[in-house]
Amino acid sequence: QDFDPAPIVEIMRANAGPGTHRPSGAKGQCYAAEFVPSAAARDLSKAVIFTRNTPALVRFSVGGGNPNVADGSRGGNRGLSIRIDGDGPGQTEFVMVNAPVNFAKTPAQMLAFLESRRPGANGQPDQDKIRAFNEANPETLAQGRYLASQPIPGSWVGVNYWALHAYTLTNATGARQVVRFRWEPLDGRVDLTDDEARAKPRDFLAAEIAGRLAANRPTGLRMMAIIGRPGDPTNDVTRRWDDEDTRRAVELGVLHVRAATDAARCDSQIFAPTILADGIDGPAEDPMFAVRTPAYAISITKRQN
């Protein structure tokens, strides 16, 4: 991977404004969690995280660079970062959003997307520039269109998250299967209308999880492997697979959120999507995949406040 992610981090920080901590997913809450595998997972992957219950660290977030954004806001995504601490070569990390597509398919396109939205001297982006970029890059609008079509999440564990990239699972006999990961609410979706969302307190998402934990209600997300077929695109995170929502998916396990924990546990490290257990491989041919860990490694050194 030759693309230098530093200019992408720089423009993300410029667009987020002065004093930015994380330029994306700035508002969030860290939790201790546990991953409990299903028996069926072992048919697909030999990864150690599918052989026994494993502690995990989770950070849920609200998209964008504003740490004080209202949880009920319509703009932006909701994020889920997970580190499953399998011993040694079992450690597995995902950094996901509540949309089945990303807004850019290559780092160069991501850079150009963000540049088109850079604020000018008046503090505002140039609408003509944005329009011209959008017309030339229609696939970059798919994520926003998807999010606009959906209700606002009423719970961090009440919405689907996608890891977006195509992964390859390898089982103990060496059989390989291409999959995409979708994490689904164990206890059903929690949807808000725009009016309901507006009536919520600014920080209701952390309070909603606290309420579930206090009442012993489910806080789980099911890890689903959507089974790939020959011809599925594996190099373009702006594209979905045909009939992806209805085709066969295998439950690999459940992530249970157990307790809120200090922000420092999540802030002192990065979640690195390229760290995967033996038995789970990322896509070599997807130019967005390899650039992510280096981008996060740069970002943690630039965070302020």
Ligand code: HEM
């Ligand atoms: C392709 C799919 C991608 C998804 C689903 C995604 C999702 C996310 C999420 C959920 C966060 C918040 C992380 C947290 O909770 O700690 C985040 C942060 C961030 N993302 Fe991405 N991202 C993607 C690609 C990229 C790429 C290609 C770049 C840059 C080359 C990038 C740059 C960043 C940066 C700089 C942060 C802030 C990191 C920090 O300070 O910890 N992302 N992303």
